Amino acid sequence: MTTLVAVEARPRLRDVLAVGRPAFWIVSVVPYYVGILLATHRLVPPVELWPRLLVGAVVMGPLLWLAVLAINDAYDLPGDLLNPRKSASPLLDGRVSVRQAKQLAVGAGVAALLVACFVGWVFTAGVLLALVLGWAYSVPPVRLKTRAGFDVASNSLALGAFGPLAGWAAVTPELGGFPWVMALQGTLAAIGLYLPTTLADLPADRAAGYRTIAVRLGASTTYRLGYAAWIAAATLSVLLAALDMVIPRSMLALEIVMVPVLVAAYGRLIGPGQTFRQVITLATLFLIPCAAFALTYTGVL
Template sequence: MPAGTFVAVMGATSSGKSTLMQCAAGLDRPADRRHRPTGGTGRPAAPADRRHRPTGGTGRPARRNITWMGERALTRLRRDRAGFVFRVLAVPRYLNAGPNLRVHTGAPGDDAGMTTLAQRPAAVLVAVSRPWFWPVSWVPAYLGTVIAGHAWLPDPADTGRAVVALLVLGPLIWGAVLAQNDLHDLPSDRVNPRKATAPLVTGAVSAPRLRLWHRALVLASIGAAWYVGPLFVVGVAGVLALGWAYSVPPLRLKGRSGWDVAVNAVVVGAVSPAAGWAITREPWEFPWQLALIGVLFAAALYVPTTVIDVSADAGAGDETFSVKYGARTAYRIGLCLWGLALAVSLFCASRDSLVPRETLIPQLVMAPVLFAAYAALTRRPSIARLAVVSLLFGIPTAGFAMAYVG
């Protein structure tokens, strides 16, 4: 393609337009050198040429064969000589307008801001672990610690173990689980606006490097968990195993409706508070009532996320909860789970079982508010609306913890 020209590649659905573009940009590689297209003549054409060499607009091919380039060389090629804009434009939030344009067009310029952030491995690794997910396990773990010790902070003797537990339950476990999830969700993530800034989607990290990071994070999670205690290691290993089962074929529980909700509900609603409890108390003393209430609330909050991603998941062939049952049924089931969780909490307060009886009146006042808020905000769910529901839920949870500390 001579410099200064505009070329449109046209063809029928699934004829290979996107594949051609991805091979030309070095995002994919030809799978088989022996493939010989016939061109409709019935006779094989000349052997497929794997010597694709970008000209850079000069008309003369470059010296290197990009199909044999390594990931680093391909990254430099895409950065300096080729621009690739996906159907869903991936705009890294940590870059301003200028560097974002240069990312997609390959235009030269002062890329100091881009290279110091987008290409710094530590920053990309943190982005893989999604820091906004860390509180999802930190909050229930902290609640478990408060209930176990009847205090806002663990004993001084347990402080070191509590800090390491936070490290494991935050960046280490989320990094390991989400790295594996990103590797197997790439087709749906590329068309999912909610995942448009994922490092693997934007090209900030390559698949081989992400696999290496995943293995390192798994080892770091297990190693750090030993400092907390042997049973904590068992719990961490269980979460990592569930993360594998959730993402990796052929099991891939994400694509098995019901199991996708169950895995997330158990990890967030039961395993996380049990991990916090285990910092100061024996795990087998963990109250089953807290696990039941936690699982119900976590399931109710996870179901709407399957509605948010329903189009991308359906396009990728994943039969998630909402893909199978539809958005309306998912909404109704989520509402039932939320109401059941509120009812169990009220029942426990009335019996003074785990939930202090002194919180019964405030809960009776707050329960209708929480139910109405969930009903209104999850009818057309979004991450922002679910965040509002979670914040409202935090009000009675804080009151419960204050009554427990007393």
């Protein structure tokens, strides 16, 4: 008697990329660049740093995202089946199996650590912490995603604080001169941008039994928390410019103009029935004062 053993087909490259979500890479690469800018005081870093910084960008973009998103997709599959926003996921129609997603996560995580070694030991230590946090967010029994508050903290700190710190560490292992107040502002802005994503997923998360912060607190309270964090981040930027602390005082007039615009945009774009497109629009508006900061901080303007 012959026994037939089913063999899984290897995932196609386009399906692996779909799991890694290339559109997300900029979300960590931009804060990474901000850290480089803070460390070098230059819009374009010195040429001799380019190889190391580009290697760091590969880690911060494709490798880290694939490592944390693949493991998240593997453990979120039951909930993703209920979420229309995830309908294009390769795991939903079997193009990538749960086992393969876990293998991709392990492979990308190991690759991220190995490649990070070419940047520096402080950078590598940060990448290890980011991987641990990313896995803790998704993998039981810790699964921070289902622990209201920890879901927000893990994502916001990873993007708002770790990104700039990684960029700084890619330039120098000495963290003593890092402007920690910028990590605070980045984290507040990240909270303001992350909480709306929990609102977009609220129906699916509630149906799946995931106790995210939006499920635990409700849409109204979650919205108000996000709005408060957004206002705090915008207000802090005005204060820093007024004090000429990191943000040059020459930016004060622009900050005074942009803060009401950003606050009003949040109120108009974020709320019941919002889509991820509206969150992206808000994040794009935030890049305007960020670009002005880059130009003034480096002395271009």
